[in-house]
Amino acid sequence: MSGGAGSPDFFYREAQRLGYVARSAFKLLQMQKQYKLITPGSSVLDLGCAPGAWLQVACQSLGPINNGGAVVGIDIKKVKVPSMHCDARVQTVCADVMNLPKEQIRALSPKQKGFSVILSDMCPLVSGITTRDAALSAELGMRALGLAVGEAVLVQSDDKVEEKFQSDGSGSVPKHPGILLPGGHLVVKLLESEDVKEFSQICKPLFRKTSWLRPKATRSCSREIYLICQGLSSLRVLQQLPLSLSLGLWIRRKI
Numbered sequence: 339m340s341g342g343a344g345s346p347d348f349f350y351r352e353a354q355r356l357g358y359v360a361r362s363a364f365k366l367l368q369m370q371k372q373y374k375l376i377t378p379g380s381s382v383l384d385l386g387c388a389p390g391a392w393l394q395v396a397c398q399s400l401g402p403i404n405n406g407g408a409v410v411g412i413d414i415k416k417v418k419v420p421s422m423h424c425d426a427r428v429q430t431v432c433a434d435v436m437n438l439p440k441e442q443i444r445a446l447s448p449k450q451k452g453f454s455v456i457l458s459d460m461c462p463l464v465s466g467i468t469t470r471d472a473a474l475s476a477e478l479g480m481r482a483l484g485l486a487v488g489e490a491v492l493v494q495s496d497d498k499v500e501e502k503f504q505s506d507g508s509g510s511v512p513k514h515p516g517i518l519l520p521g522g523h524l525v526v527k528l529l530e531s532e533d534v535k536e537f538s539q540i541c542k543p544l545f546r547k548t549s550w551l552r553p554k555a556t557r558s559c560s561r562e563i564y565l566i567c568q569g570l571s572s573l574r575v576l577q578q579l580p581l582s583l584s585l586g587l588w589i590r591r592k593i
């Protein structure tokens with residue numbers, strides 16, 4: 339019997355040994371090792387945070403408490419902040435991310451300015467119908483992206499917004515489009531499907547770098563994959579991107 343990283347319950351046992359509430363901790367630990375998304379002082383929003391393993395890794399990544407920083411977790415399920423690896427910088431909110439107004443989420447960030455890292459590990463209740471599950475997961479992913487870069491304006495049904503973008507290509511993005519700070523990072527979990535490629539095409543021009551990651555701790559039977567988006571462009575750059583519009587159009591097409 340093998341006890342290495344290839345064995346089915348290796349990450350489960352390691353999570354128990356190290357005091358993490360779920361094996362998913364190792365997915366964020368791998369992201370941290372490869373991309374260093376969370377640094378001392380970061381303000382982290384963790385969408386779909388139950389049972390709290392990413393809260394633990396996020397808080398650990400902030401370093402000692404006097405370095406500052408904050409972690410806000412939101413989940414439909416009520417989540418108690420784990421006692422291990424978390425401190426007073428971690429808080430959780432029980433709510434449906436699909437319905438919670440963006441400004442209410444922004445209000446949870448330090449000085450209400452927004453977050454420097456947004457993580458979405460949200461996942462629908464898997465039905466086993468591959469296309470349905472992938473579509474639901476894309477919807478959750480789009481919500482995370484929309485919150486980060488400002489879906490609310492881009493998807494509003496006011497045709498004037500669309501006309502303005504189309505007429506001169508310089509449609510004005512509002513002053514506070516999303517809740518991810520310029521230079522910030524976004525991680526989105528998706529279930530593999532045709533839509534996944536399109537999703538990354540939309541993200542690419544908005545961020546300095548985008549990469550796909552299938553973490554070692556992902557179960558072999560799972561179709562999950564993470565899009566890591568690093569370095570959100572500044573507002574000035576976003577305003578000049580005609581592709582910002584396609585996010586809105588794409589979301590509108592899908593929902």
Ligand SMILES: C[S@@+](CC[C@H](N)C(=O)[O-])C[C@H]1O[C@@H](n2cnc3c(N)ncnc32)[C@H](O)[C@@H]1O
Binds near residue numbers: 462
């Ligand atoms: C895979 S779990 C997250 C695991 C978590 N990252 C951890 O390490 O402990 C996915 C979570 O997404 C949550 N979720 C799914 N849809 C949601 C929604 N619309 N709003 C808030 N949470 C949602 C589920 O309740 C579930 O707890």
